[in-house]
Amino acid sequence: MLDLVNNSLTGFIPPSIFNISTAKSIGLNFNRFSGQLPSTTGLGLPKLQALHLAVNELSGPIPSSISNASQLIYLQLLNNSFSGVIPDTLGNLRYLKRLDLSHNNLSSNPSSPELSFLPSLTNCKDLNALIFDGNPSIRGELPAALGNLSASLTLFYASLCNIKGSIPREIGNLTRLLWLGLDHNDLTGKIPTTIGRLRDLQNVDLGNNRLEGSIPFELCHLEKLAYLSLAGNKLFGPIPSCLGDVVSLRNLFLDSNNFTSIPSTLTRLDGILFLELSSNSLSGSLPDIGKWKVVTNLNLSDNQFSGSIPSSIGDLKDLTHVSFSGNVLQGSIPESVSELISLEFLDLSRNNLSGMIPKSLEQLSYLKYFNVSFNRLEGEIPSGGSFGNYSIQSFMGNKALCGSPRLQVPPCKTNPSRRSKMGTELLKYILPAIGSIILILAMVITFLRSRNRKAAVPTEENLLVLAEWRRISYHELDQATDGFSESNLLGVGSFGSVYQGTLSNGMSIAVKVFNVNVDRALKSFDVECEVLRSIRHRNLVKIISSCSNIDFKALVLELMPNGSLEKWLYSHNFFLDISQRLNVMMDIALALEYLHHGHTPPVVHCDLKPNNVLLDKDMIAHLGDFGIAKLLGEEDLIQTMTLGTIGYMSPEYGSEGIISTEGDVYSFGILLMETFTRKKPTDEMFVEETSLKCWVEESLPYAVVHVVDTNLLNNGKSESLAANECVLSILQLALECSMELPEKRIDMKQVVARLKKIKVTFFQEVKKF
Numbered sequence: 001m002l003d004l005v006n007n008s009l010t011g012f013i014p015p016s017i018f019n020i021s022t023a024k025s026i027g028l029n030f031n032r033f034s035g036q037l038p039s040t041t042g043l044g045l046p047k048l049q050a051l052h053l054a055v056n057e058l059s060g061p062i063p064s065s066i067s068n069a070s071q072l073i074y075l076q077l078l079n080n081s082f083s084g085v086i087p088d089t090l091g092n093l094r095y096l097k098r099l100d101l102s103h104n105n106l107s108s109n110p111s112s113p114e115l116s117f118l119p120s121l122t123n124c125k126d127l128n129a130l131i132f133d134g135n136p137s138i139r140g141e142l143p144a145a146l147g148n149l150s151a152s153l154t155l156f157y158a159s160l161c162n163i164k165g166s167i168p169r170e171i172g173n174l175t176r177l178l179w180l181g182l183d184h185n186d187l188t189g190k191i192p193t194t195i196g197r198l199r200d201l202q203n204v205d206l207g208n209n210r211l212e213g214s215i216p217f218e219l220c221h222l223e224k225l226a227y228l229s230l231a232g233n234k235l236f237g238p239i240p241s242c243l244g245d246v247v248s249l250r251n252l253f254l255d256s257n258n259f260t261s262i263p264s265t266l267t268r269l270d271g272i273l274f275l276e277l278s279s280n281s282l283s284g285s286l287p288d289i290g291k292w293k294v295v296t297n298l299n300l301s302d303n304q305f306s307g308s309i310p311s312s313i314g315d316l317k318d319l320t321h322v323s324f325s326g327n328v329l330q331g332s333i334p335e336s337v338s339e340l341i342s343l344e345f346l347d348l349s350r351n352n353l354s355g356m357i358p359k360s361l362e363q364l365s366y367l368k369y370f371n372v373s374f375n376r377l378e379g380e381i382p383s384g385g386s387f388g389n390y391s392i393q394s395f396m397g398n399k400a401l402c403g404s405p406r407l408q409v410p411p412c413k414t415n416p417s418r419r420s421k422m423g424t425e426l427l428k429y430i431l432p433a434i435g436s437i438i439l440i441l442a443m444v445i446t447f448l449r450s451r452n453r454k455a456a457v458p459t460e461e462n463l464l465v466l467a468e469w470r471r472i473s474y475h476e477l478d479q480a481t482d483g484f485s486e487s488n489l490l491g492v493g494s495f496g497s498v499y500q501g502t503l504s505n506g507m508s509i510a511v512k513v514f515n516v517n518v519d520r521a522l523k524s525f526d527v528e529c530e531v532l533r534s535i536r537h538r539n540l541v542k543i544i545s546s547c548s549n550i551d552f553k554a555l556v557l558e559l560m561p562n563g564s565l566e567k568w569l570y571s572h573n574f575f576l577d578i579s580q581r582l583n584v585m586m587d588i589a590l591a592l593e594y595l596h597h598g599h600t601p602p603v604v605h606c607d608l609k610p611n612n613v614l615l616d617k618d619m620i621a622h623l624g625d626f627g628i629a630k631l632l633g634e635e636d637l638i639q640t641m642t643l644g645t646i647g648y649m650s651p652e653y654g655s656e657g658i659i660s661t662e663g664d665v666y667s668f669g670i671l672l673m674e675t676f677t678r679k680k681p682t683d684e685m686f687v688e689e690t691s692l693k694c695w696v697e698e699s700l701p702y703a704v705v706h707v708v709d710t711n712l713l714n715n716g717k718s719e720s721l722a723a724n725e726c727v728l729s730i731l732q733l734a735l736e737c738s739m740e741l742p743e744k745r746i747d748m749k750q751v752v753a754r755l756k757k758i759k760v761t762f763f764q765e766v767k768k769f
Contacts, residue, residue, distance in 0.1 A: 005052070006030040006705045011100055015036075015057075018466075019044035029054035029076065030705065036060030042068040050074040054100070055721070058082060061205075067092040078102040078131070079721070085109050086132070091120030096127055099618040102157070103134035112140065115163070119145040129155040133181060141165035147173035157181035159205065165190070167206075172197040172234050183207040183229060191230075196221040202577075207253060208232035215240050226579070226659060229253035231276065236260070239277075244268040248618050250583065251763065255279050255299065267291040271620055273583075278302050278323065286324070290315040293538065294590075296756060301347065302326035309348075314339035318590075325345040325371065333358055333372070342366060342756060349397075357382055357401075366753070373397045380412045427580060437753070472545045474552055476503065477511055482512065488561075491611075493625075495521035500559055508559040509544060516553055525553045532583060532625040535599055539591035541614060541624035560614035569610055569678055578712050578723050580619060581675050582730075582762065586755050587621035588613055592668060593748040596661040604659050608667035609648050610674065647681030647692070651740055662742035668751065669693075669737025676727050678709035693738055704728045722765035729758045 002017070005027045012035035013028065020026075024047055033056040042048075048069045054076045061084030062077065072093045082104040099121070109116040115138065121127060127150040132138065138161040147170025149156075154176055163185040171180075172194025180201060187209035193206070196218025204222070207229040217234060219228075228249060236258040243249075244265030251274040257487045259280040267288050269275075274297045282303040289298065290312025296319060303353035305327040313322075314336025322340075325347045332355030333348065344366050353375040361367070362385035374397030381387065381395055381403035392408045395401055397651065402412040480501030481488045490498045496514040503509060512528075515521045525548075532543040532555070542558040565584060568574045576584065585658050588608075595603040605612075605626065612625040650666035652658040670681055673696050679685070681692040699707045708727045733754050741743045746754075 001025045002028075002274060003027040004031065006703060009033060011035075013053075017041075018701055021656070023047060023193050025047055025050040025052075027052040027238070028056065031056055033058055035625045037063055037066075039063050040065055042066040045069040049095075052076045053080065055079040060084070062101075063085055064089045066090075070094070072096055073126075074098045076100045077104065080104055082106055083137075086117040086138075088117055088120040091123040094123055094125065096121075096124040097152075098129040099124075099127065099131070100129070101132040101135065105137055106132070106135045107137040108140045114143040115140045118143055118149070122148040122150075126152055128152045128176075131155065131157040133157045133159040134160050135162060136160060138162065139164065142168050142171075144168045144170045146170055149174060152176055154178040154200075159183040159185065162186055166190075167192050169194045171195065174198060175200070177201055179203040181205045182331055183209070185209050187211055189213075191216055191219070191362060193218040195219060199223065201225055203227040204250075205229040206233070210234055212236075214238075215243070217242060219243070224248055227251040230257065232256045234258065239263055239266065241265045247271060250274070250579075252276065262287055264288075270294070270619055273297070273759075275299070286310055286329075289313055292316060294318050296342075296760065297321040299323045300327070305329060307331075309334055309337075309353075311336045313337060316340060318342055318756065320327070320366075321345040324351065325349040327351050329353060332356070333361075333377075335360055337361060338363055340364065342753065345369045347371045348375070351375050353377060356380070359384075361385070362387060370394050377401055379633065380382065381407060381409065383647050472503075472547055472556055474547055474549070477501065477547055477554060477556070479504070480509065481511055507544075508561070510557045510559045512555045512557060514553045514555075516551060522553065525555070526612060529627045531603060535689075537591055537594045537598075539587045539620070539622055540594075541622045542693040548653070557624070558563070558622075560624075561617050562615035562619060564611050565613035565615065565621070565675070566610035566613070575711065577761070578676075578726060579766075581618070581712075582726070582755070584613065584621040585672055585675055585730075586613070586752075586759065587751045588623055588671070589668065589748060589755055591621075591623040592664055593752050596664065596748050602661055604661055605658060605664050605667075606643055606647070606653075608664060608671050609645050610671065613671075635720075650738075652742060660742060661747070662745050664750060665745045666738050666742075668748075669745075672730060672734035672737065676709060676712070677707050678711075678729055679707075693735070697735055700731060701728055704731065709733070722762055725765070726758060727761040729754075729761075 001024060008030040010033065015038045017026065018038055018041050021044060023045060023319065026048065029052045032237065036059060039737045042065045049071050050073060052074065058080040059082065059622050062082055064087040067089040070093065073095050076098065076677065078100045083106065086101065086106050086108060122145055122614050130153060141164055146168055146255050151585060153174050156177060157179065158175065159181050163182065166189030167182065167187060169192040171192060175198060177198045178200055183205040189211065190213035191206065191211055193216045196216065199222065201222045202224050203226065208231065211233040213235065214231065214237040217240055220240060223246065225246050228246055231253040234257065238261040239254065239259050241263035244263060247269060249269050249272055252272060253276040255276045255278040257280055259282060261284065261518065262282050264287060270291060271291055272292050272295050275292065275295055276299045278301040280303055282305060284305065285307035286300065289310055293315065295316055298319060301323040308331030309324065309329060311334045313334060319340050320342050321344060329351040331353065333353060335358050338358060338360035343364050346367060346369065349371040354377065356379035357372060357377060359382045362382050364385065367386045373393065373395060377398040378400030381401055383404060394408055395409065403409045405411065419627065478484065480503050481499040484499055488499045488501060490500050493698065496512060497510045499513065501509050501511055514525045541560065543555060544558060545556040545674065546646065547554045547556065568576050595605060605623065607625060612623060614622045614624050616622060648667045648670050650663040653663045670692065673692055674680060677696065679692055686692055686695065696707050704724055704727055712723055712727065733751065736746050737751060
């Protein structure tokens with residue numbers, strides 16, 4: 001094995017390297033090698049299985065002799081300047097699994113109207129990734145033989161290749177496909193209905209072509225679809241109502257088409273993050289946007305929406321970018337917009353909005369872009385907060401606005417006289433009354449909090465609160481789990497076991513049975529009851545009911561059918577790509593932000609680790625296992641003898657038993673590192689003075705490729721460079737979370753804000769490809 005990846009090596013690659021007859025792997029990517037490959041490349045490499053030359057400055061043709069390296073499994077030539085025809089002889093590499101030729105100057109055989117190299121690759125029966133995007137000289141049409149490619153193919157990416165003609169219906173034969181990228185080409189015709197057969201598809205990008213017709217109903221069969229882009233085509237008609245049933249969707253781009261209506265069912269996509277519907281012919285009232293609880297980017301601009309902006313917009317706490325410009329919206333700007341605490345971009349220009357600009361918008365501390373030009377707004381332009389940074393372009397075209405001379409609007413008139421005197425007189429009587437009311441409320445709240453603090457850990461009455469609909473008996477749980485049979489066992493922990501089951505009404509559940517013979521298990525049951533009965537959040541495991549008597553104690557929880565993050569990181573049959581890992585960690589960050597800052601008293605989880613991160617059917621992450629959690633009450637930290645899991649505990653927790661929200665932040669940092677490096681903090685490689693944290697710290701910023709999970713950066717996708725930058729930002733954030741001193745760690749509000757920015761940047765970079 002020869003591995004010289006990620007250095008600054010220059011000049012020609014010595015020809016002798018291609019004559020090492022014992023070589024199985026040659027890795028020279030991420031350097032600055034130039035020149036051409038020898039015309040005999042492949043002849044002297046009879047045992048070669050992997051050739052990685054990505055991200056260099058190599059040029060010239062791909063030698064057809066490369067097919068003599070007949071044992072090749074991985075061939076990565078992306079991000080160079082290779083030119084000439086893609087050799088048909090690549091089809092002789094029968095063991096090939098990954099072929100990445102993206103971002104070069106390669107072409108197809110000009111004597112054939114079709115992409116001639118594709119039929120030859122049908123001989124590669126193990127091929128699972130085929131990437132050749134970013135070769136604008138390829139041209140030609142997709143052949144029907146596309147459907148004869150390997151049954152193992154999971155990734156097909158061919159954007160920016162000037163591909164013409166229609167998408168062959170035979171594409172429906174590639175039933176294992178996870179990622180289909182044909183965007184930024186010159187494709188015509190309709191979207192083939194056979195795509196609906198590809199039930200494992202997670203990412204589909206057909207944007208920026210010349211596709212026509214409507215969205216086929218069959219697309220709604222793709223129950224695992226997370227990313228769909230049909231932007232920049234000539235599609236028309238209503239957006240299918242069935243798209244609202246594809247609840248796995250996180251990114252939906254339908255902009256720059258001619259869609260005429262948006263179905264109310266689209267609000268069922270409660271996990272949507274990016275929704276881009278701009279530049280269509282959509283009309284009617286805006287949908288109930290408040291149901292898109294976690295959306296970060298919402299663009300409905302340049303349509304024909306009328307009516308008012310729903311006040312429910314204030315429920316979108318994660319929203320960073322929103323544009324309703326270029327519609328015919330009326331009414332005022334809702335005060336609830338000021339509740340969008342993460343907002344960075346707001347464009348309401350070119351509508352018929354009236355009334356005043358709410359002064360409360362001054363409190364939006366992250367707002368960088370604001371535009372309400374060409375409306376019918378009136379009154380004073382706010383001057384506080386970020387409003388001091390905006391120019392006349394943000395407010396022009398509103399004839400009745402007033403404010404600072406720098407905005408080229410008239411000054412606001414002041415009229416203190418009779419009205420303000422009346423107000424002063426009224427205040428004499430109103431203020432004492434308000435003061436009395438506040439005093440009474442304070443006494444009531446103090447009494448109620450005092451009574452709550454005196455309440456014991458869950459009694460029978462307290463446990464009834466757990467069951468929103470009814471208590472569940474031992475007999476029902478016994479039947480639901482087939483007598484707690486081993487076939488229904490999901491896992492075994494320190495304090496008991498977890499079983500899956502189905503209640504008589506068809507509800508799927510997880511039953512956490514505690515070992516009543518272990519004192520700490522009983523205490524754990526009490527703590528979980530105390531914590532779970534009061535917390536409610538989308539990213540926390542939901543408690544359904546409980547079952548408690550002298551000999552048996554169990555919690556009935558929402559079933560998480562996709563198991564734990566541990567399973568997805570370390571089982572060979574499962575894989576999370578970079579966007580999925582980002583989504584999982586964002587979900588957990590939001591859960592911790594709620595526990596630390598959105599709940600009174602604050603809750604410290606104390607045991608963050610992959611086993612306690614659970615994924616539901618839509619791959620939304622939920623934080624579970626509150627068996628050793630602590631309610632801080634009025635204290636910022638407490639001490640305990642109960643310790644969490646080795647490797648994830650903060651230094652002050654492990655050595656002194658000190659519990660604080662900063663300790664959770666430390667654990668989250670370790671979890672971030674583990675998720676993107678696929679290395680446990682207890683891995684055998686970390687001995688004596690070395691640790692996961694030190695290993696990561698020593699590798700940044702120049703050697704990310706050495707620590708990151710190789711499946712994320714070396715997977716042949718064209719966005720590998722964007723992934724490199726994304727992972728670098730994530731690992732730097734993880735190090736800030738896991739500082740040795742608690743006071744130097746950032747808090748979860750800051751973590752959430754940083755993760756949002758990392759996600760937005762990554763998705764924007766990926767969309768460019």
